[in-house]
Amino acid sequence: MRDSSSLYLASRSPRRAELLDQIGVPHQPVESEVDEAPRAGEPPASYVERLARDKAMAGAGVLGLPDGRGTLVLGADTAIELDGAILGKPQDPGGARRHLTALSGQEHEVLSAVAISDGHTTESRLSRTRVRMRALEADEIEAYIETGEPMDKAGAYAIQGRGAVFVERITGSYSAVMGLPLYETDQLLRRFGAGAF
Numbered sequence: 673m674r675d676s677s678s679l680y681l682a683s684r685s686p687r688r689a690e691l692l693d694q695i696g697v698p699h700q701p702v703e704s705e706v707d708e709a710p711r712a713g714e715p716p717a718s719y720v721e722r723l724a725r726d727k728a729m730a731g732a733g734v735l736g737l738p739d740g741r742g743t744l745v746l747g748a749d750t751a752i753e754l755d756g757a758i759l760g761k762p763q764d765p766g767g768a769r770r771h772l773t774a775l776s777g778q779e780h781e782v783l784s785a786v787a788i789s790d791g792h793t794t795e796s797r798l799s800r801t802r803v804r805m806r807a808l809e810a811d812e813i814e815a816y817i818e819t820g821e822p823m824d825k826a827g828a829y830a831i832q833g834r835g836a837v838f839v840e841r842i843t844g845s846y847s848a849v850m851g852l853p854l855y856e857t858d859q860l861l862r863r864f865g866a867g868a869f
C-alpha cells in the first residue's frame with residue numbers, strides 16, 4: 673500500500689479487519705452510523721452495494737474527507753439472497769432458526785459488496801457467490817444456535833466457523849462469504865493508488 677495514504681475501516685465486524693490484515697493492508701477503525709433498512713422494492717444486490725457505499729461515505733463524513741492527503745475509507749456489506757428475498761443477520765434465536773431452516777438443503781447466493789471513498793469519489797464492487805448447504809436436522813440447528821455463532825452473521829451461519837460443516841460447496845469467493853471480497857477490495861484500492869502490492 674502507498675506510504676502516503678491511510679485506510680480507515682468503517683466497520684465493527686472483526687472479520688473484515690482480519691481479512692484486511694490477511695492481505696497486509698494497514699487500517700484503523702472509524703465509527704459511523706448508517707440506516708440499514710431496505711427500501712421498498714429494492715433488489716437485494718442494489719441494497720447490499722448501496723449499504724457498502726453508505727458506510728464508506730458516512731465514514732468519510734466523520735473524518736471530514738477529502739483531506740488532501742489521500743485518506744480512504746472502506747465500507748462493506750454482506751447479505752444472503754434466497755428466492756429473491758434478503759436474509760440478513762438474525763434478530764434473535766427464532767430468526768436464526770428460520771434462516772437456517774430456509775437455507776437447509778438449498779443453494780443460495782451470498783452478495784458481498786465493498787466500497788471505498790476518498791470523500792470526493794466513491795467506488796464500489798459487488799461479488800456474488802453461490803453456496804450449497806446440506807440438509808440440516810432440527811437438532812443440529814438447535815445445537816448450532818446454542819453455540820451463539822449464528823447471531824451476528826448474515827444468513828445465521830459462519831463459513832469460517834463451525835458452520836463450515838454445513839457448506840457442501842461454494843462457487844465464487846470465500847472471503848466474500850466471510851464478509852469482504854478481497855479480490856474486489858484490492859481492485860478498488862488500486863484505483864485509488866493504494867493496492868496491496
Ligand SMILES: Cc1cn([C@H]2C[C@H](O)[C@@H](COP(=O)(O)OP(=O)(O)OP(=O)(O)O)O2)c(=O)[nH]c1=O
Pocket residue numbers: 682683684685687688748749750751761782824825826827829830831832849850851
Ligand atoms: C455468510 C457469512 C456472514 N458472515 C458475517 C460477515 C458480516 O460481519 C456479517 C454480515 O453483516 P453486515 O451487516 O454486512 O456487517 P456487520 O454488521 O457485521 O458489520 P459492519 O456493518 O459494522 O461492517 O455476517 C460471516 O462472518 N460468515 C459467513 O459465512
